Amino acid sequence: MPAHALRARAEVDLGAVRANVRELRSRAPRSELMAVMKSDGYGHGMLPCARAARQAGASWLGTATPEEALALRAGGDRGRLLCWLWTPGGPWREAVEADVDVSASGLWAIEEIVEAARAAGRSARVHLKADTGLGRNGCQPADWPALVAAARAAEAEGALRVTGIWSHFACADEPGHPANAAQLEAFDEALATAARAGLDPEVRHLANSPATLTLPASHFDLVRPGVSVYGLSPSPEVGIAAELGLRPAMTFSASLAQVKRVPSGHGVSYGHTYVTPAGTTLALVPAGYADGVPRHASDTGPVLVAGKWRTIAGRVAMDQFVVDLGGDSAAVGDRAVLFGPGDLGEPTAEDWARAVGTISYEIVTRIGARVPRVYTGALTGTDGLTSAERPPAAGGGSDSDAGGGTG
Numbered sequence: 253m254p255a256h257a258l259r260a261r262a263e264v265d266l267g268a269v270r271a272n273v274r275e276l277r278s279r280a281p282r283s284e285l286m287a288v289m290k291s292d293g294y295g296h297g298m299l300p301c302a303r304a305a306r307q308a309g310a311s312w313l314g315t316a317t318p319e320e321a322l323a324l325r326a327g328g329d330r331g332r333l334l335c336w337l338w339t340p341g342g343p344w345r346e347a348v349e350a351d352v353d354v355s356a357s358g359l360w361a362i363e364e365i366v367e368a369a370r371a372a373g374r375s376a377r378v379h380l381k382a383d384t385g386l387g388r389n390g391c392q393p394a395d396w397p398a399l400v401a402a403a404r405a406a407e408a409e410g411a412l413r414v415t416g417i418w419s420h421f422a423c424a425d426e427p428g429h430p431a432n433a434a435q436l437e438a439f440d441e442a443l444a445t446a447a448r449a450g451l452d453p454e455v456r457h458l459a460n461s462p463a464t465l466t467l468p469a470s471h472f473d474l475v476r477p478g479v480s481v482y483g484l485s486p487s488p489e490v491g492i493a494a495e496l497g498l499r500p501a502m503t504f505s506a507s508l509a510q511v512k513r514v515p516s517g518h519g520v521s522y523g524h525t526y527v528t529p530a531g532t533t534l535a536l537v538p539a540g541y542a543d544g545v546p547r548h549a550s551d552t553g554p555v556l557v558a559g560k561w562r563t564i565a566g567r568v569a570m571d572q573f574v575v576d577l578g579g580d581s582a583a584v585g586d587r588a589v590l591f592g593p594g595d596l597g598e599p600t601a602e603d604w605a606r607a608v609g610t611i612s613y614e615i616v617t618r619i620g621a622r623v624p625r626v627y628t629g630a631l632t633g634t635d636g637l638t639s640a641e642r643p644p645a646a647g648g649g650s651d652s653d654a655g656g657g658t659g
C-alpha cells in the first residue's frame with residue numbers, strides 16, 4: 253500500500269537522523285557520541301534510527317531497559333551499547349552474553365552482575381552511575397565510596413570491568429541554572445573518588461542533548477543525546493531546532509476520512525464542546541488518542557489542512573477528530589499534517605507541545621503502535637532494512653507522499 257493510502261502515518265526521515273548525529277558530533281568534537289534509542293527511538297522506530305545513527309558515526313547506542321538493548325542486538329546491532337534501567341532479577345546474564353554494557357547504581361546490582369558474569373563465564377562491562385543531583389537513578393555521594401569499592405573488588409576478581417562512570421543532569425535544558433554547575437562539581441568529585449579507588453573507566457559521561465548543545469564542560473569522553481538525534485530542541489531556552497542545526501525527523505499525517513457540509517449550530521464530537529458558528533465544512537481526521545494525539549489537544553491542537561493551520565474542533569476521540577474548514581474546501585483523502593519539520597508550513601512537535609502543555613519529547617514518543625512508521629532517506633546497500641521496515645511504497649511510485657525510502 254502506498255504511503256498516501258495509509259489512514260495515518262509517521263514518516264521518518266533517516267537522512268535527518270544522520271544529519272542530526274553529524275551536527276551533534278561537531279558540537280562535541282573530542283567526545284564519542286551515544287545516540288539514545290529508548291522507547292522505540294523516541295517513537296521513531298528503534299532499529300532504522302539506530303542504523304542511521306551508526307552510519308553517521310554514533311560509536312555508542314543507549315537504551316533505558318535491557319529489553320530494548322537486547323532488541324537492538326536481535327536486530328543486528330553489534331556496536332557498543334549501554335542500558336541503564338535495571339531492577340532485581342533483570343536479564344543481566346543475557347546482557348553480558350550479548351556484549352551489552354550495563355549500569356549499576358547500588359550494591360545489589362553489583363552482586364547480581366557478578367553472579368551473571370560467573371554464570372556466563374565472562375566478565376561484565378559496567379558503568380557506575382552517580383547521583384550528582386538529579387535525585388532519580390544513581391548512587392548518592394554518601395554511598396558512592398562503598399559502590400566504587402565493591403566494583404573495584406569485583407574487577408580485581410575478573411568478574412567485571414568498570415568501563416564507565418556517569419551521571420545525568422536535572423536542569424541542563426535551562427542553560428545557566430545553578431544546578432548544572434553544582435552537578436559538574438559533584439561529578440568531578442565522584443570521578444576523583446573512583447580514581448582513588450583504582451578505577452580507570454574508558455568513558456566518563458554526563459551530557460544529554462541540552463548539555464551537548466550548550467555546556468562543553470560537560471562533554472567528557474562521551475555525550476549522550478536523545479531528543480536532538482531526532483531533530484527536536486530539548487527546550488525553548490536551548491533554542492529552536494533550525495537555529496541549532498537540527499532537523500525534525502518525523503512527520504505525522506493522516507488522510508481525511510470524510511468531508512461534509514453541516515448547518516450552523518451543529519455540535520461536533522463527544523460532549524459537543526464545539527458547535528459550528530455558521531454553516532461550514534467539517535473534515536474528519538482519522539487519528540486519535542490511541543494513535544498518540546493527546547486528548548488535551550481537544551479544541552486546541554494545530555493541524556495543517558487545505559493549506560492552512562486549523563484548530564481541532566471539539567474533542568479528540570480514540571480514533572479520530574474533526575477540523576472546521578470554515579469557508580474552505582478539501583477532498584476526502586487529502587492529507588492533514590499534524591506536525592513535521594515545518595517545511596510545508598505545518599506545525600512542529602514543539603508547536604504541539606506548547607498547545608497541550610507538554611514537551612516535544614512526549615509528542616513524538618507517544619505516537620501509537622497502530623501508526624505505521626514509513627522510512628525515507630535510508631542508505632541503500634548498507635542499511636540492512638528488513639522488508640518489514642521498508643516504506644510501503646518501496647519499489648513503487650513517484651508520489652511525493654510515498655517517500656521513496658529505498659532510494
Ligand SMILES: *Cc1c(COP(=O)(O)O)cnc(C)c1O
Binds near residue numbers: 288336420486
Ligand atoms: C533519556 C536520557 C538521555 C537523553 O536525553 P535527551 O534530553 O533526550 O538528550 C540521556 N541519558 C539518560 C540517562 C537518559 O535517560
